Amino acid sequence: MATELPKAYDPKAAQEKWLTFWEQKGYFHSEPDPAKKPYTIVIPPPNVTGALHMGHALNNTLQDVLIRWRRMQGYNALWMPGTDHAGIATQAVVERQLLQQEKKTRHDLGRDELVKRIWQWKDQYEARILGQLREIGASCDWKRTRFTLDPVCARAVRETFFKMFRDGYIYRGKRLVNWDTHLQTSVADDETDTVPTKSGFWTFKYQVLGEPGASATGDPVFISFSTTRPETMLGDTAVCVHPSDERYKALVGKLVLQPHTGRKIPIIADGQLADPELGTGCVKVTPAHDPNDYACWVRHPEIGIINILNPDGTINDAGGEYKGLDRYKAREAVTKKMEELGLYVGKEDREVPLKISDRSKTPIEPYLSDQWFVKMADRTDGKPGLAQMAMDAVTGGRVKFFPERYADGYLAWLGEKRDWCISRQLWWGHRIAVWSRTFADQKTFEDTLALEAGTWASLPHVAWTTQDDTRTVHICLAHDDQDLIAALTADGFAQSDDVLDTWFSSALWPHSTLGWPGPTLPETNPQRKAPDWDALRSYYPTSTLVTSRDIISLWVARMVITGLYNVGNIPFSDVYIHPQMQDAFGNRMSKTTGNGIDPLDIVDRYGADALRYQMVALAGDTQDSRMPVSNVCPHCDTLVPIKQEHLSGRTKKLVCPNCKKPFRPGGPWTSEDPELITAKQASDRFDQGRNFANKMWNATRFMLMNLDGYTPGPVDVATLPTEDRWLLSRLATTTKAVTAALEAYRFSDVARLVYDFVWSEFCDWYIEMSKGRLKAPATRAPAQRVLTGVLDGILRLVQPVMPFVAESLWHALGEVAPERGLPTPAKAEESVAIAKWPTYPDAWIDAPVEARFARMQDLVRSVREVRNRYQVDDKTKLDVTVKCADAVAADFNALAAFIGPLAGIATLTAGPNVAKPKQAGGIVRPEFEAYVSLVGLIDPAAEIKRLEKQMADKRKTLDGTRAKLSNEKFVSAAPPEVVQQQRELVADLEKQLAALEENLKDLQTA
């Protein structure tokens, strides 16, 4: 007797066992190998800010499916794992923790100490993230794990920055940034939230100066304007009206008095800034503190630009008597002064959109600051324009998007060719390697340049540029030349405090992790492997990038840019964009709203295979995919679906509808609540995957119980019975379709195809049919060979999606049938993770056999339906007579050995001339003229009603189709095969209706 498997699949045991096994075998490590074609994926590095969520589970499962599949296909498959330092997000989370736990700011700690703390945080969360990836079965090459601040990456960042600086792509410029006054850093637009906030809408007036400062009546003339931020009046450099606004036409060009500062500022006309319909139609212009005003200043630079804020949000010297006041205090003071001067017109309460920093949760100030930029525009000096270069890669088809439509967004964004601000006022990140000195006077500036420029120009690792308006020299070093740095420092140069935008290092990820700019850098971590030119040559460009659409511009576009710029080649040929997950109500999942699910909750409850199966199943080509979430009652394990009302305002307590006990819903809680147990989260969407794993487990279990005496041997398909040929036809078809779906990134098709084949065709039909054959010695051996051979193929097909259950069953099967396979058996590989991806001969695909089998299935289902409708118990065998063509009868006879047991038929008589039995029960299914002997089991009235309804439906279809066929236009315009098909349909329906009619008569006379 073969080894017996437990009755149910135990995911936990399997996961632990096979993770260790795979690692020991080293299957996932890849080395450059000229004999094999490479297939490479670099992971979108998760931020080290926290744990992985469901979006990561989706993203990484899909990558793993591709990698495992290509590995089986014989590619040299490399999946490069790693994490991202996520500058602002990580620093903010550590700073927040520092403030909460120690009541300290980063300035209390100092740069070195804070960075040290963040490294500690990083080590902790990196380990956690990599552990989570491992747990869901990600077959990454862990030896190549990278972090965006690794020396390997730092070197690439330094090199890229230097090259871009030298080539004139990087420049110093002013930029109105989102300034976080609390963290004292600029933040990106997407790192802010806009929240409606109660505030005011003030209206003031400025007095118009000029000849002779009066109206016709001699009274002073005023111009009024509205604002939501009165304190910015301190920085006003103009007031602006629409050029076609008749009310103000006469005033354009005159000056007004800014009363707080005493400045005389002009009235200008600008159609883009002022809207005559809004407010007074006149608007004040504060270029340094408002994005629109800034844009106005760019159009009218003569008005000037005045910064009134210090980095901490207090008013600076430009604010005169208001200097040192916090901006909100200044707002009051400035307003009060206007009241005193009689320039205050009014105020209404209004809800205004206020930009809040995601990280510090404090209001953002638009703030003018010096930043480093990468120039994206086309160039006139023959060097390529970066944006255009990346656009050409997509329009030229070298980089392809799946689904294609995402290319449009990519091209539209790049088409704006907006420069990329790459400096961040942070401590956590790649520090910018630029040393700068601002000279106090023009002469020293020029003298120094005259003296030093020649020296700098002669050094290949030095690039320099000047900012003439501020008399500043910027020197960029390709590497830390300590002597030069010492000399520069002695000369008054200081290194920039800024670090680079996180996306700058992420943009290099595909080539920096593969060793660019080579050669080998000494590796400090003994467990990891340093990349070199060889790796870059072998694995670059990578094959597929798998990501979600929200970072197509931030990340994908920039990888294409730097790949082309640094390596001279695209970073990847395919970009697959997967859907985003939403909750049951179409809202995006997030921890803070509590509608997300922790993937490890799912692994724990349903198993990693179930999680992965579901991720694959929902990855269709639409943008979004919904996942209803439930809380698991910690008392009685009931699933309590999350309702819309639970989400608004975060319900803190739920009562289980089943056991009536209270619990705290799962969500963004940072700690346990001793009073109220916190629920884990779940979703019954994962049932399907869990059940599927168990189904395969039990199919294998059945086989192991029936493989006594198994001997391997070749199988000649042509001589096999119909059901075997049907199964092999289905296997070959399915395998081909699965392979095609993977090639086209149609993941949901993969899940569906495999599921249907295994469950419906293999288990429900073939295994059931094999039971009889396995009992008879004469037919046992071929059935065993087909069963093991097909299961072998199934496990291979399933491995990329559900590797744990596949590996478990592979080994279980291997114990009994180590040699197996179709058509010729071979020794099975030691692991399905490295087994060959299956392919079967096209000749196996046999449409006539499938058609015959479908008829048999129809008959079986029909008889079962009758049994069920008339409540005939299973022990009662039925006699069935089928009137049909000879060919069909032959099929039935060929399959009679199975039809009987499957449908509980005692005698089956089939042929064109069979006589209807004297006491027929009813028509089994109108597709056949089939009669079942059912004595005394029919309720004629109910049956007549049912038949009439059925006949009415058929007649409707028949009439419609007949009308269609009698239409000359249809017959002439439609393709001949369609016309033929419709004719057959009519004939079929007529036959069915006639049979139903006859049956109805029988019933009426009974």
Next chain:
RNA sequence: GGGCGAUUAACUCAGUGGUAGAGUGCGUUCUUCACACGGACGAAGUCACAGGUUCAAAUCCUGUAUCGCCCACCA
């Protein structure tokens, strides 16, 4: 405001011109020797709405509505 996507059974989704599909759930039934995380059978849909193209529309076109995502804007 612009772009993209969605709207098909109670739920989650397939279905791109020719008789409406699956899984879950639901109902009936079966705990007989792979699996109750199971087997068998069944009920359930004006394919969001309105026009148009076509012999023929869930499918193609136009518009409307609702929902979602991205981008821009909001003195």
